[in-house]
Amino acid sequence: MSEPVRLDKTDRRMLRELQRNGRISNQELAERTSLSPAPCWRRLKKLEESGVIDRYVALLDGRKLGMRTMAFIQLSLLDHSDGNIAAIDTFVEESPEIVECYAITGTEDFLLRVVVEDVEALERFMMQKLLKLKGVKSTNSSLVLRQKKYTTELPIPGDGL
Template sequence: MPHIPLDESDRRLLRQLQRDARISTQDLAEAAGMSTSPAWRRVKRLEEAGIITGHVALLDARALGLRASAYIHVSLTEHTADTVARFDSFVQGQDRVLECARVTGSADYLIRVVARDAEDLEDFLMHSLLATGIVRSTATSFVLRQIKATTELPLG
């Protein structure tokens, strides 16, 4: 995807939308120091350019009973295209996996997982992740306390 140059008006709109995607176009325009029609056109242009990819509601995991969170380093048994594709497909089908990244270092992947509690996380590890038969090893780090969590990207 090509880089789309953003001016300061675009950045103001994007900052505000990252904080509150439900804001009305009028309030968005006002917060960005613009009139409504130009703000709406810019947002549409940013959507069409693929910079804005969606609008979501952020949920509180703890309020939903998901009190355990962990980062898991995953090493695969082999690095064939088939094994990698199988792991990628497995991850896509797991709603407990919030993030998955292929990484450098001693592990192949780093995944972020939520669960009801430690036992629920163990169940995921033993009966889902390790049961795939393609995972050589895992190293799990439980999150004791979340210091910062944001979905806002820096816009310069």
């Protein structure tokens, strides 16, 4: 694991602004962080090069795209052989329905967040894909009724939260 990057107050302010609007111009970012454009751009490049800023993305509204069903699926493996782990890794990478995947501790091995059009699409995903995957012992699914909070903004260390 790599060491955390040291951030000063201005870096943290820049990151807060960028998490809220990744398309902010350098000029506006400089103004909001009390910098002139050139030093702002240099700091931004340093944050990108260090990997603190991983990438810039557009966040889509799944409901407006017809993706109205979300589920969390806990997955248990028959065993933890290299082959089963590799099969899960490949399956996750190749399944657009899986938007997040975590290897977890506890009685289950993985936690998946799946987004699909409707309950029927979730059933097809589970029955025709996930449960046919070699090495899967069992699943436990929770259908999301309502999303109470969703953010991609991370708390910034040193902000005193």
